[in-house]
Amino acid sequence: MNATDTRERILGRMFQDIHKNGFQGLRADRVIADLGITKGALYHYFPSKDAIGLAVIDELIEPSYLQFFRGLEDVDEHPIDLLQKHLQWLANKATPDEIHLGCPLNNLVQEMSPINESFRLRLKVVMDGMINYTTKALERGIRNGQVKADADCAAVAGFMVAGMEGAYGVAKVLMSVVSFHRNIQQLVNYLESFRA
Known part of the structure; x- marks a missing residue:
């Protein structure tokens, strides 16, 4: 090997x-x-142990979490459709084991951000990426007449990411896939309200 x-x-x-x-x-x-x-x-x-954790963020978490969001730049499909499909994909793949362990990104954010600035900054890159790529996709949707012109794209994107990560946290403590599905559906509905 x-x-x-x-x-x-x-x-x-x-x-x-x-x-x-x-x-x-x-x-x-x-x-x-x-x-x-x-x-x-x-x-x-x-x-060092920190080097392991930072490599996990940089080489495993960041690429896997941002793959979908980076892809928003390369497609012309309706941004709300794309975001809703992604949320539904997350809900459909959620298993009891996945919910029990929680979201790897969210777990590290909660555990390490308050105590290790290097971790916080690396995790912020991932969160910022999710929000910024979503914001740009929604702004493109406004230009294309797909998203309501008065939508605050950065606020919508930030709320969607916060809601998504929050859905994992709530489902983890409740140990409930049903809770995860319910909260993700509310995010799908929320995004629908910005469709032009």
């Missing part, structure tokens, strides 16, 4: 452990034992 594969395996398993136990509950020694590698191999790729 080459170095890239080893690094990716380590990062993937660290992400799983962080998602399950939180960053502060990350047990790198347990993960490396499960992978059958040495502590020296781990520190060859990641010199």
Whole structure:
């Protein structure tokens, strides 16, 4: 196995452990034992525990969370349709296990933003990206006559992202997929109110 594969395996398993136990509950020694590698191999790729967490954000969370939102720039489809489809996709793929563990992004935001500025800034990049790409898509919708001209696109985008992440948090504490579906549907309805 080459170095890239080893690094990716380590990062993937660290992400799983962080998602399950939180960053502060990350047990790198347990993960490396499960992978059958040495502590020296781990520190060859990641010199500190913080480096692991920041790499998880930069290399796994940011790309996966922003993939859809970046894609909003490259399509001409109605922005409200696209956003509603994405929300419905999130609701449809939600499983009890996923709801139990919560949203990886939201979990880290809640856990690490108050105590680690490097984490907060990296997580802010992801949140800002979700909001900014949504804002631009809605602004394009206004120009194309698809979105109400008086819509405050930045406020709508910010509320949608806050509602989406909040839906994960509420569903997690209630351990309820039904709650997640219900709250996501309210966001779908909210977006519909801005259709021109």
